[in-house]
Amino acid sequence: MSEFKTKEQKKTFYKSKEWExxxxxxxxxxxxxxxxxxxxxxxxxxxxKVEGKRKSIELNVHHKYEIEYFPKLALVLDNLETLCLNCHNKVHGKGFKPAKEKKWDDEMW
Ligand SMILES: [Zn+2]
Ligand SMILES: [Zn+2]
Known part of the structure; x- marks a missing residue:
């Protein structure tokens, strides 16, 4: 099973065709x-629009369950959520939340 503990492993994952x-x-x-x-x-x-040009910098696809702790969910669409940079930083700034969103668990298992 793939693991995503190190920066290198994550980098490789985020560059993979599957992830893309x-x-x-x-x-x-x-x-x-x-x-x-x-x-x-x-x-x-x-x-x-920034100075008349379209710039796409805003969105991140976030893993609700971090791949570091839940490598099995790395390529599960239901584990992904589109977030803007702001919200994404907020989510990660708050640190790892214990599974508050029970709903997803219930659907999965
Ligand atoms: Zn994220
Ligand atoms: Zn947002």
Whole structure:
């Protein structure tokens, strides 16, 4: 089983074709919108006009269950969530949350 404990392992994973295509599917599923912003009634798109040019810098596809601790969920679409940079930083800034979102567990098991 793959592990993602080190930076190198994660780097390799995030560069893999499997991740790239799954990431795209997650973005499409989430309409290229930050799900956290959407929950809060804000709309946040993946690109905005900066000096007349479209720049797409905003979105991250986040693992709700970190691959470091749940390597089996690294390529599970249901474990992915589109987040803007802001929200993504917030999620990680808060540190690892113990499974608050029970709902997902129930669906999975
Ligand atoms: Zn957001
Ligand atoms: Zn993340």
């Amino acid at each position: 295509s799954l990431r795209r599917r997650a973005l499409e599923r989430d309409n290229h919108e930050c799900q956290e912003c959407r929950r809060q009634g804000r709309v946040h798109l993946d690109s905005k």
